[in-house]
Amino acid sequence: MQLTVNAMSTVSTSKTGRRHPMPFTRLEIAVFALAEGQLQVLLARRAEAPDAGKWALPGGVLRIDLDESLEAGVRRIAHERLGTEVPYLRQLIAVGGPRRDPTRTPWALSIVYRALLGSGDLRLAAGKRVEELAWHPAETAAADRSLAFDHGALIARAIDATRAEVRDLDLPAGFLPESFTLGELQTMCEQTLGQHIDKSSFRRRLADREIVEPVVGEMRTGANRPAQIYRLRRSAPN
Amino acid sequence: MQLTVNAMSTVSTSKTGRRHPMPFTRLEIAVFALAEGQLQVLLARRAEAPDAGKWALPGGVLRIDLDESLEAGVRRIAHERLGTEVPYLRQLIAVGGPRRDPTRTPWALSIVYRALLGSGDLRLAAGKRVEELAWHPAETAAADRSLAFDHGALIARAIDATRAEVRDLDLPAGFLPESFTLGELQTMCEQTLGQHIDKSSFRRRLADREIVEPVVGEMRTGANRPAQIYRLRRSAPN
DNA sequence: TCAAAAGTGTTAGGCATACACCCATGT
DNA sequence: ACATGGGTGTATGCCTAACACTTTTGA
Numbered sequence: 001m002q003l004t005v006n007a008m009s010t011v012s013t014s015k016t017g018r019r020h021p022m023p024f025t026r027l028e029i030a031v032f033a034l035a036e037g038q039l040q041v042l043l044a045r046r047a048e049a050p051d052a053g054k055w056a057l058p059g060g061v062l063r064i065d066l067d068e069s070l071e072a073g074v075r076r077i078a079h080e081r082l083g084t085e086v087p088y089l090r091q092l093i094a095v096g097g098p099r100r101d102p103t104r105t106p107w108a109l110s111i112v113y114r115a116l117l118g119s120g121d122l123r124l125a126a127g128k129r130v131e132e133l134a135w136h137p138a139e140t141a142a143a144d145r146s147l148a149f150d151h152g153a154l155i156a157r158a159i160d161a162t163r164a165e166v167r168d169l170d171l172p173a174g175f176l177p178e179s180f181t182l183g184e185l186q187t188m189c190e191q192t193l194g195q196h197i198d199k200s201s202f203r204r205r206l207a208d209r210e211i212v213e214p215v216v217g218e219m220r221t222g223a224n225r226p227a228q229i230y231r232l233r234r235s236a237p238n
Numbered sequence: 239m240q241l242t243v244n245a246m247s248t249v250s251t252s253k254t255g256r257r258h259p260m261p262f263t264r265l266e267i268a269v270f271a272l273a274e275g276q277l278q279v280l281l282a283r284r285a286e287a288p289d290a291g292k293w294a295l296p297g298g299v300l301r302i303d304l305d306e307s308l309e310a311g312v313r314r315i316a317h318e319r320l321g322t323e324v325p326y327l328r329q330l331i332a333v334g335g336p337r338r339d340p341t342r343t344p345w346a347l348s349i350v351y352r353a354l355l356g357s358g359d360l361r362l363a364a365g366k367r368v369e370e371l372a373w374h375p376a377e378t379a380a381a382d383r384s385l386a387f388d389h390g391a392l393i394a395r396a397i398d399a400t401r402a403e404v405r406d407l408d409l410p411a412g413f414l415p416e417s418f419t420l421g422e423l424q425t426m427c428e429q430t431l432g433q434h435i436d437k438s439s440f441r442r443r444l445a446d447r448e449i450v451e452p453v454v455g456e457m458r459t460g461a462n463r464p465a466q467i468y469r470l471r472r473s474a475p476n
Numbered sequence: 477t478c479a480a481a482a483g484t485g486t487t488a489g490g491c492a493t494a495c496a497c498c499c500a501t502g503t
Numbered sequence: 504a505c506a507t508g509g510g511t512g513t514a515t516g517c518c519t520a521a522c523a524c525t526t527t528t529g530a
């Protein structure tokens with residue numbers, strides 16, 4: 001059986017003259033947000049085989065005719081499927097092999113990215129080829145064996161990577177608004193880690209590494225003592 | 239223009255019915271070894287365009303008809319090109335985009351792995367489609383702007399990852415023989431890091447984490463006090 | 477007796493935790 | 504007054520670097 005594809009095909013023109021088929025390449029996105037006091041991951045219910053009806057990481061096919069880079073592809077897919085920007089992208093891993101998606105292709109390659117969404121943009125519209133989108137508690141999802149493919153393990157890995165960033169005070173700025181109080185910042189870190197942080201040492205570490213700077217004159221008022229407002233100093237990329 | 243490929247092609251059969259070409263997918267390997275007192279990386283002089291004559295990481299095309307996984311593909315390529323096993327594989331990053339290899343393909347994807355070779359297997363035979371193989375000091379290579387593609391940056395990343403493992407005493411067992419003295423182990427770590435380590439604290443850290451165990455009765459003799467011989471305890475994977 | 481490497485103990489400092497305490501505001 | 508969260512200081516412990524010291528062999 002022979003199929004025809006256009007000239008953009010990925011046939012390898014090796015010295016031997018043989019042409020090799022290339023893998024079915026997908027990009028998957030583990031989108032995190034904080035809600036209800038804990039880390040949440042965005043899952044999509046699959047609309048088609050394989051694993052139709054199961055929850056999975058949202059993702060899509062890499063389009064070499066559209067995407068200028070892997071990251072650009074991830075952004076395109078997020079727009080199509082989730083209708084949102086996905087800031088703070090970070091590549092986690094590439095996994096591939098036969099039998100990962102046997103009904104569609106003999107050899108499936110997935111490159112997995114992580115993204116962080118601020119608490120503002122939690123309302124997402126299910127887009128192309130997605131039946132339903134929902135936030136799931138991240139820890140639960142990582143341990144859920146009923147997820148499609150190997151996505152549970154991928155989520156666990158994404159959680160680890162994100163928590164490691166928080167522990168190193170490489171702050172996941174995606175979770176943060178432009179400015180914030182130190183109390184808000186600490187709460188965000190605690191919810192990400194899923195454990196308590198000591199206030200005093202947290203602030204000392206922030207100060208030592210010059211991670212945040214006060215916005216002079218700006219204070220947050222409420223039912224208690226006003227708090228100094230801060231913003232991130234070294235502007236993180238993305 | 240139309241090309242024909244066989245049925246193993248990677249054409250996506252999406253719901254829309256459109257078929258998408260898949261990227262030209264390569265696997266690159268940063269093989270490290272210790273020689274002449276420092277970390278060395280194995281480079282291959284490219285035999286063909288693009289960048290013919292330039293030094294580059296050895297690599298090859300992913301063959302979905304042959305490779306059961308990305309790692310298996312890396313092992314196959316190492317056999318073909320380098321004629322050796324590559325233990326202690328670790329995936330570093332995937333990079334992709336148009337213009338990475340413009341003469342061969344409109345869109346090139348590379349998945350980069352790191353491998354560690356013991357001091358025993360430094361003699362390698364240049365294999366298929368490789369003009370010449372040579373060890374280069376890793377730090378120099380990482381800074382060398384004359385390397386093909388973006389391989390200098392990839393090497394820098396591989397060095398960082400390997401040094402981080404040594405700092406965490408997640409020992410790069412590929413560099414080690416079956417058994418060794420603590421002095422030999424320390425020298426290996428120092429050469430990998432490119433800096434001195436304090437003997438006393440190094441040994442205490444090893445002891446606290448129960449990383450090595452003595453081979454009772456076995457001693458290394460020489461022109462000085464005999465040394466206890468050790469081996470790794472928790473057998474590392476790969 | 478000396479060189480060289482093995483192996484051990486002691487001290488000091490950096491950094492994080494735990495916890496106590498004061499401060500400023502709205503109710 | 505007091506509850507609430509902001510903000511700061513101190514004591515303690517863990518880990519590591521630095522360095523001094525002893526031990527054991529071959530030459």
